[in-house]
Amino acid sequence: MTDYKYKTDLPVLLPAAKRLARKDERDAIWGFGLMRPSGRQLSVFAIFLILITGVAEARSPDNQQGIISILIEWTPFLFEGFLFNILISAMAMLLGTVLGGILGLMQISLIPSIKHSSWFVTQFFRNSPWLCLLFFTMYMLPFEFDLGFVVIPFPDWLKAVLGLSLPIMANMSEIVRGAIQSIPFGQWEAAESLAFTRRQQLWQIILPQCVKRMLAPWMNWYAILTMATVLASIVGVNEVMTRVSEVLASTGGRVDLLAPLYFYIMTWFFLYTYPIARLTMRAERKFNVNT
Amino acid sequence: MEAFFQSFYQLYEKTGINLTILYDAYDRGRFVEGIETSIWLSLSCLFFSLIIGLVGAWLQGSNHTITKRFMQAYIQVFRNTPPLVQMYFFFFGVGVLLPMGESEYGIPEPMFSAFTWAVISLSFFAGAFNIEIFRSGIESVPKSTIEAAESLGYTRTKAYLYIVLPLAFRVCLPSLTNNMVNLVKTTTLAYAIAVPELLYVSNQIWSDSSNVPEMMTVLLLTYFVLVGILVWFMNRWERKLKLPGYGV
Numbered sequence: 433m434t435d436y437k438y439k440t441d442l443p444v445l446l447p448a449a450k451r452l453a454r455k456d457e458r459d460a461i462w463g464f465g466l467m468r469p470s471g472r473q474l475s476v477f478a479i480f481l482i483l484i485t486g487v488a489e490a491r492s493p494d495n496q497q498g499i500i501s502i503l504i505e506w507t508p509f510l511f512e513g514f515l516f517n518i519l520i521s522a523m524a525m526l527l528g529t530v531l532g533g534i535l536g537l538m539q540i541s542l543i544p545s546i547k548h549s550s551w552f553v554t555q556f557f558r559n560s561p562w563l564c565l566l567f568f569t570m571y572m573l574p575f576e577f578d579l580g581f582v583v584i585p586f587p588d589w590l591k592a593v594l595g596l597s598l599p600i601m602a603n604m605s606e607i608v609r610g611a612i613q614s615i616p617f618g619q620w621e622a623a624e625s626l627a628f629t630r631r632q633q634l635w636q637i638i639l640p641q642c643v644k645r646m647l648a649p650w651m652n653w654y655a656i657l658t659m660a661t662v663l664a665s666i667v668g669v670n671e672v673m674t675r676v677s678e679v680l681a682s683t684g685g686r687v688d689l690l691a692p693l694y695f696y697i698m699t700w701f702f703l704y705t706y707p708i709a710r711l712t713m714r715a716e717r718k719f720n721v722n723t
Numbered sequence: 724m725e726a727f728f729q730s731f732y733q734l735y736e737k738t739g740i741n742l743t744i745l746y747d748a749y750d751r752g753r754f755v756e757g758i759e760t761s762i763w764l765s766l767s768c769l770f771f772s773l774i775i776g777l778v779g780a781w782l783q784g785s786n787h788t789i790t791k792r793f794m795q796a797y798i799q800v801f802r803n804t805p806p807l808v809q810m811y812f813f814f815f816g817v818g819v820l821l822p823m824g825e826s827e828y829g830i831p832e833p834m835f836s837a838f839t840w841a842v843i844s845l846s847f848f849a850g851a852f853n854i855e856i857f858r859s860g861i862e863s864v865p866k867s868t869i870e871a872a873e874s875l876g877y878t879r880t881k882a883y884l885y886i887v888l889p890l891a892f893r894v895c896l897p898s899l900t901n902n903m904v905n906l907v908k909t910t911t912l913a914y915a916i917a918v919p920e921l922l923y924v925s926n927q928i929w930s931d932s933s934n935v936p937e938m939m940t941v942l943l944l945t946y947f948v949l950v951g952i953l954v955w956f957m958n959r960w961e962r963k964l965k966l967p968g969y970g971v
Contacts, residue, residue, distance in 0.1 A: 559950040560943050561908040564922060568943065571935045659805035666807075666915055673808070691816030698804040698812060705803040 497683070499692050506679045513672035514700055517661040520593055520671065524661075525654050528597035532604025537634075539609045550605070557602035562595075562660050569595035570667045589671075592664040600657055607649050611642035648715040655705045655712070672697060741934040744941065750928050757924030758945065764841060764920055765907045765949075771846035772906065776853025783858055794854065801851035806844070807912050813844040814916045841913035849906040856902060860895030861887060893964055900957040904950055911946075921945060 440449050497505075538550035557565070569591045577584040615638050623633040665673035676693060683689060732746040743750040783794045801809065818840060823831040835843070864887050872882040914922045922942065929938040 556943075556947060559904065559908070559947055559954075561911040561922070561946055563911040563914060564939075564942055564946060567922070567926075568939050571929075572939060655803070659803075662805045662807045663912075673811075687819040690819060691812065694808055694812040694816050698800075698808050701804045701808065702800060706799060709799070709803055 499689055502679075502683055502689060503692065503696055510672060510675050510679065510697070513670070513675035514697075516589075516669075516671045517658070517664075518704070520589065520596065520661045520664060520669075521654070521658040523593045524596040524600060525657055527593065528600025528657075529604055529650070531597065531601040533608055535601060535605035536608025536612070539605060540612055542630075554602045554605040554609075557598050558606065560599070562599055563663055563666065565598045566592060566595040566663055566667055569598070588667070589664070589669045592661075592667065592669045595667075596657060596660060596664070600653060603653055604650070607646050607653075608642070611645045612638055614645060615641055644719045648712050648719065651708060651712040651715060655708045658705055658708075659701060672700075741932060741937055742941070743928060743932040743934060744938075747932075750932065753924045753928060757919060757921045760838070760919055761910055761921040761949070764838065764845075764910045764913060764918065767842045768845040768849060768906055768910065769903060771842065772849035772853050775846060775850025776857050779850060779854035780857035780861060783854060784861070798851045798854055801848055802855075806848045806909055807915060809848055810841065810844040810912055810916060814840040837913070837916045837918045841910070841916060841918050845906065845909060845912070848909065849902060852902045852905075853899070856895045856898045857891070859898075860891035863894045864890045893961075893966065896957070896961050896964070900954065900961070903953060903957065907950055907953060908946070 440446065535550050535554060538546050539554065541547045541550070570588070573591055573594070574586060576586050619637055619641070620633060623637040628637065661671065662673045664671050665677075668674070676697060679693065680686075680689065728746050728751075731742050735741045735746070744754040745751065779794055779797075782790050785791065814837060818833060818835065821834045824834040826832045868886060868890070869882055872886045873879075877886065910920060911922045913920050914926070917923065925938050925942045929935045932938075
């Protein structure tokens with residue numbers, strides 16, 4: 433993909449070309465090519481960081497705890513919440529992908545009523561705000577299901593998973609439909625002329641070709657979903673943002689803590705989603721399809 | 724008109740479908756104000772995010788490495804962190820650090836209202852996406868087109884203004900529409916910092932009148948219509964701008 437830049441027929445240069453190509457490959461994945469600080473820049477940055485930390489610590493009055501030590505003290509508590517966010521995102525993605533796959537296949541159905549109704553469902557959930565859908569599942573679903581002989585509890589976080597999976601479902605449905613329609617029609621015809629049934633055509637010829645086209649947008653939606661999981665705090669799920677406000681309350685509502693604390697959480701999300709974004713870009717380039 | 728509204732009260736008495744936003748003047752007023760706030764919020768964010776996108780795309784094309792890296796960092800940070808946390812960061816974090824202003828009665832009040840902070844944070848969020856969209860549009864204009872313009876005696880600026888930008892705009896219009904729809908949906912986040920927009924007033928109404936299912940349906944349908952209008956308008960514009968033989 434990138435090694436064409438370093439093509440050479442001089443044997444002396446071969447190892448160097450290989451090394452450069454490898455470096456490019458690495459940069460493409462991790463994006464360090466964008467910002468690769470030199471030793472001097474790094475040390476300037478480190479001094480800057482230490483200075484800021486020192487100022488922040490020094491500025492807080494003697495009887496109060498410094499901001500950095502508060503952040504460190506509460507990190508395990510916050511990190512547990514963050515892991516819960518990741519769990520919610522994974523479950524919502526799983527549910528949304530399965531439902532969206534089914535809905536997407538319904539959209540290319542040959543039966544008009546199924547085709548149109550699934551199209552409407554897709555458009556409706558695609559164009560509704562995430563937060564509204566979250567409120568929708570929170571308020572409209574019961575907190576437990578009474579089946580007569582057994583009562584199944586239905587906690588808030590499960591409702592949040594359901595609410596977050598709805599927009600994912602709709603967008604996955606569009607991705608599946610788009611991918612299937614992007615396969616040249618000749619593929620269907622060729623399969624048909626080889627006497628494949630429609631189900632066989634879909635499962636053995638068309639869908640295997642779709643998978644790699646769907647990979648990049650699928651990963652992109654996972655990143656978006658991960659960032660949307662904090663919405664669950666608004667409807668009262670005990671995840672990282674809820675815990676942030678608990679930390680704020682327990683440290684006595686200090687105003688100078690607000691910006692560092694939110695920035696701290698933003699960094700975590702960045703560290704989690706940025707590699708995903710880079711991998712998505714790489715997948716896009718590798719499969720060379722426009723999404 | 725009043726008789727029409729009162730008919731919904733009879734509907735409530737007969738069927739239990741409680742649409743207070745129609746027969747109750749107070750709820751109706753609140754709801755209409757909520758819609759107005761939402762629309763106003765969306766339009767301001769659209770405007771500022773477009774400006775950020777245009778300026779950012781221009782800055783990103785500059786020859787200075789530092790400017791480029793700074794823009795890249797801005798884009799990546801705002802794209803890869805949750806918009807809700809960004810909003811909290813601006814509203815709570817930056818908001819308290821700014822000096823207090825004074826209201827007309829001499830009472831101290833924050834310099835920027837929650838509405839302003841919502842506009843600021845959402846514009847920066849959507850702007851980061853717009854920069855990428857505009858940049859990809861500009862890059863998609865073939866080099867040979869620019870060379871053709873140069874050979875016809877266009878200066879660089881004029882070629883940019885008359886040749887590159889009009890073509891680039893057509894290329895990025897579909898993704899721009901997508902991002903705008905996303906932005907309108909994201910304005911609901913302003914709920915979290917108590918901007919009285921559509922979701923916020925709906926929440927107040929269903930808490931007061933305990934008619935959650937009805938309000939929820941109305942709310943979802945309202946957003947469906949709002950987004951529908953935007954998409955319809957943008958698609959019409961796209962068709963109008965379409966050049967025969969260019970693009971898909």
